[in-house]
Amino acid sequence: MSEKKRETPLLDELEKGPWPSFVKELKKEAARPMVQDLLGQLERSYEEKVGHWKHGGLVGVMGYGGGVIGRYSDLGEEFPACAEFHTMRINQPAGWFYTSTALRTIADIWDRHGSGVTNMHGSTGDIILLGTKTQELEPTFAELTEHGFDLGGSGSDMRTPSACVGPARCEWACYDTLGAVYDFTMQFQDELHRPAFPYKYKLKFAGCPNDCVASVARSDMSFIGTWRDEIQVDQEQVKAYAASGAIDVQKDVCDRCPTRCMSWDGKTLAIDDVNCVKCMHCINAMPRALAPGNDRGAAILIGAKAPIVGGALLSSVFVPFIKMEPPYEEIKELIGRIWDIWSEHGKNRERVGEFIQRIGLGNFLEQIGLDPVPEMIVAPRANPYIFYQDDVFAQPGEEA
């Protein structure tokens, strides 16, 4: 095992300045040979501008296909303590609420079995435990499960669903994101732990269109809280904002409305709610005066991805409004139909958004039995060569 202190002049540069530094944090654990070698290898990567990790392989825990990401150094002889440096993804609690005891428990387990280095949290939302050897995977898993934790997703499976803090700490939550994420996680345990898809599938639950979990950019299926009645307006509070001088209602609110559906005459704020696109700008600007409506639910969007294979995609509206109420049967059935068609015809490493682009939204909707609605369309088609189905134009009494 390597006891040698590695020289890290390039990494040391990243300790300078007032901001948090991952190098500083790693050096706090540098008494561990695994972290010492990690620093050494990282310094080498900075020198050579080349990554030295090999990814994947056969590592995992018995019965599961997700939750462990194999990492091997291709400089294992030079940095033996981090020759194996596997990542474990642990399913985070809904909304990332912990007791300090729970955090200590996780940290203690990782001190015993791994490098002690964590990443709270990964982009999927999981607790990320960075760096352990193959022989430590099962003992770590056993201790984690003993304390009520489970592995999250990785590989071609449903990734660990995540949710914003929702109604626990936010007045804008249009549905119970925490309840929903728990319910869907429990429902789809098999899909989470046993990869059976062409590629990953992420579910994210955002309580309102502010989308604090960035679901519109990062999840294959987003559940974004919204409402279908009118924005609640407290005119006295609007006046108070205007009188305070802290905000110019016309300039900062009305003029920045993307659909210009608001007007302000100095006394009353009028909103043409039919044309409101629920962007949240006015509500964020005057939180004491405005609030989402009372008829709340969620819009379901589909198809976002980060640019790993192919380019990035933002998600598109799929179901403009649905009440988000347990047991969510209608939504679960919809998800099942999507998974069936995508698993059947999707190519290896093809995300559902790319699959829809390849086969066409019309075909996809037909396959999953969902009717098209105008909200699915970003802009009207400009191409004049449009082919309609004949039955659209069939006159009464006429055969289509």
Added chain:
Amino acid sequence: MSAVTVDQVAEAMFQLVKETHGKKSLKATDLTKAMAEKFGSECTKDVCKLAIRQLMDSGRCIYSYFGGSYITLPPETP
């Protein structure tokens, strides 16, 4: 015709994984499609799911990750 059992499907899947080991990587979907072909419509996706679970829980097969998740045989122990 009697319904196909999870044990039968698991065994057939295992044989397929064994036959193709080192030649072709199989995903869960590949196994499910192959079983539907072999046993017909009585071999549902749910039966296949349970069969895969049985293979994994018993350790006869494991998952691998090489750019995607595959089902394979565990490495031979020396």
